Amino acid sequence: xxxxxxxxxxxxxxxxxxxxxxxxxxxxxxxxxxxxxxxxxxxxxxxxxxxxxxxxxxxxxxxxxxxxxxxxxxxxxxxxxxxxxxxxxxxxxxxxxxxxxxxxxxxxxxxxxxxxxxxxxxxxxxxxxxxxxxxxxxxxxxxxxxxxxxxxxxxxxxxxxxxxxxxxxxxxxxxxxxxxxxxxxxxxxxxxxxxxxxxxxxxxxxxxxxxxxxxxxxxxxxxxxxxxxxxxxxxxxxxxxxxxxxxxxxxxxxxxxxxxxxxxxxxxxxxxxxxxxxxxxxxxxxxxxxxxxxxxxxxxxxxxxx
Ligand code: TXA
Ligand code: MG
Numbered sequence: 114x115x116x117x118x119x120x121x122x123x124x125x126x127x128x129x130x131x132x133x134x135x136x137x138x139x140x141x142x143x144x145x146x147x148x149x150x151x152x153x154x155x156x157x158x159x160x161x162x163x164x165x166x167x168x169x170x171x172x173x174x175x176x177x178x179x180x181x182x183x184x185x186x187x188x189x190x191x192x193x194x195x196x197x198x199x200x201x202x203x204x205x206x207x208x209x210x211x212x213x214x215x216x217x218x219x220x221x222x223x224x225x226x227x228x229x230x231x232x233x234x235x236x237x238x239x240x241x242x243x244x245x246x247x248x249x250x251x252x253x254x255x256x257x258x259x260x261x262x263x264x265x266x267x268x269x270x271x272x273x274x275x276x277x278x279x280x281x282x283x284x285x286x287x288x289x290x291x292x293x294x295x296x297x298x299x300x301x302x303x304x305x306x307x308x309x310x311x312x313x314x315x316x317x318x319x320x321x322x323x324x325x326x327x328x329x330x331x332x333x334x335x336x337x338x339x340x341x342x343x344x345x346x347x348x349x350x351x352x353x354x355x356x357x358x359x360x361x362x363x364x365x366x367x368x369x370x371x372x373x374x375x376x377x378x379x380x381x382x383x384x385x386x387x388x389x390x391x392x393x394x395x396x397x398x399x400x401x402x403x404x405x406x407x408x409x410x411x412x413x414x415x416x417x418x419x
Pocket of ligand 2: 231240
């Protein structure tokens with residue numbers, strides 16, 4: 114079943130059932146070494162499945178429900194780990210999150226188990242931010258789509274790994290890094306713009322978030338404009354704020370701050386048409402939601418390099 118969250122639509126199955134979870138991997142064509150996030154209706158329920166230390170407690174209390182996933186140690190009972198290996202890709206940690214979306218919370222509240230859910234798109238493609246995107250991508254591979262309207266955040270949750278001594282940023286996302294660092298009173302360790310489990314899957318996860326049309330990213334307007342001229346205008350341009358007249362088929366202004374994230378995936382999807390030529394994107398500064406938008410644009414572009 115697909116359901117809305119405030120970040121992107123998820124494809125859910127009961128997280129305590131390997132048989133149910135296996136169907137997610139099938140429907141998405143997703144490799145099983147890529148772990149899934151377990152979704153809960155509250156901190157109190159999450160606490161029964163993953164071990165929270167003080168830092169985790171603090172972040173959960175401050176930011177849940179919301180676009181933050183915490184990677185924490187799994188809890189074991191007499192039968193072994195409560196969250197099965199298929200969800201965690203065999204790791205002894207689990208990603209846990211409480212989404213801030215009324216329909217998602219109602220769903221999670223109604224069932225007596227956590228819901229494992231990746232984004233509801235075929236593996237490697239741009240994540241869905243409307244129910245229509247889910248239908249276009251998964252079609253009859255999904256039995257039911259709960260429609261909660263367009264997602265209000267528009268990029269996936271920020272993932273913070275608290276299973277080790279230093280808090281690590283695994284994926285920039287809908288909750289700005291600065292907000293987390295302020296609450297922790299500590300900087301997050303971050304490897305930069307690389308997929309988090311790259312070492313376990315060389316080359317594979319780079320192809321995340323990529324439309325079929327080629328994406329090129331630029332730090333400077335002048336470079337982008339030179340490229341657009343080179344392509345003789347056979348391109349579409351994406352930027353957060355308006356840029357001076359560029360020779361292109363279409364110039365999309367995403368907007369600043371939250372608006373930029375909300376519009377990103379729908380824009381990439383709309384422009385994913387052979388008639389677009391190429392997508393030239395101006396990278397936003399790496400602060401606030403700009404960090405997540407940069408990350409997604411890099412991944413969309415990197416997938417086309419070698
Ligand atoms: O906003 C979101 O997080 C959305 C909505 C549906 O909640 N979900 C989402 O899931 O983006 P997905 O499967 O597309 O991305 C989950 C990522 C994995 O690719 C992996 O990088 C990381 O979360 N992850 C999950 N569990 C982990 C773990 N135990 N250790 C390290 N990384 C983990
Ligand atoms: Mg995904």
